Amino acid sequence: MSEYIVTCCSTADMPLEFFKARNVPFVCFHFIMDGMEYEDDLGQSMAFDEFYKRISDGAQPTTSQVNVGQFNDLFEGFLKEGKDILHISLSSGLSGTYGSACAARDVLLEKYPDRKILVVDSLAASSGYGLLVDAACDLRDSGLNIEQVYDYLQENKLYDHHWFFSTDLTSYYRGGRISAAANLFGTMLNICPLLNVNQEGRLIPREKIRGKKKVIEEIVKKMELNAKDGLDYSGKCFISNSSCYEDARKVADLVESRFPKLDGKVMINSIGTVIGSHTGPGTVALFFFGNKRTD
Known part of the structure; x- marks a missing residue:
């Protein structure tokens, strides 16, 4: 014991x-x-x-x-x-x-x-x-x-990396993190913000990507660029999602196809009610160990 x-x-x-x-x-x-x-x-x-x-x-x-x-x-x-x-x-x-x-x-x-x-x-x-x-x-x-x-x-x-994307901007607008205009045009143009967590443990917007297919590809590219040992990464990989399992599954399938030495399959979890109160539905987050996080 x-x-x-x-x-x-x-x-x-x-x-x-x-x-x-x-x-x-x-x-x-x-x-x-x-x-x-x-x-x-x-x-x-x-x-x-x-x-x-x-x-x-x-x-x-x-x-x-x-x-x-x-x-x-x-x-x-x-x-x-x-x-x-x-x-x-x-x-x-x-x-x-x-x-x-x-x-x-x-x-x-x-x-x-x-x-x-x-x-x-x-x-x-x-x-x-x-x-x-x-x-x-x-x-x-x-x-x-x-x-x-x-x-x-x-x-x-x-060395614990966090990358997120959101396909639904409504909660970001309601929470005051984006303007009404940004919400409107972002939705019209199918903008999916890509964010990560910096060395101070704060969530930071990084890129605005148009289209779900493209942002799924981009989030996996971030893992390719930052994971320990690159495509030879042999650690664990977790994903969490807010009521968008199919999108999370697509990210997991892409990760598993590109990182053959992973420690087991990608674990897909639900974003809980507290984190999800701020993200709303439509968020996928990817986690792995990699190079040291900087601002």
Whole structure:
């Protein structure tokens, strides 16, 4: 039995079975939709199809980060069992939750001075965050101690690549990230923005590409250009999507055809309700390990 536990947030956007199989407890963000509050609990409280249909029908969900009390509740049970904790947090460039986890750590270490709570700012999101959690679990299971895994994550988290494209601009307009004119003309011209996450863990628009077929080709080209060892990349590759599985499948098929040494098949997950509150439906995100992320 491991002497420490790896924990994370629900916004790692991995299947519930993943967290169970890898023994990773997680804390849930929350979202409010149509006046009701729900947990971001991997589609259990609200199925992903229903969530994205409601957005398409006009709902505008809002989200709330994990607070200090929730982290206290998550951490303290393991501390009482005599376990140390390695918590991997959603990017501080997207949420203040990393600060909440650190605040809970500081309070609890006064109460449990013989224990360790190490908190990593993943600078990652969705299944790219999940890719980092998965790597931490591999290292834990190989016998590395908590400090060794923490050091690895700190040294390697910026090699975790995130590339996204969206075929539906509605949520970007509703959230104030693009103007009404940009939404109108972008939709008319079939513009699909291509974005990535930079070294500060922030989502950055990179290119405006016309047409779904072309943006699918372009996102895979980004992997060709940036993946570790290029077309000989032998790591894992994850994809997450918001109610556009067919588009995600096309990206996965293209990746699998061009990277024959992948570690297993591409895993396709759903973008969860918190990340999806900001992207809306129609987003595909591609994650892999590669060269170091820069601005």
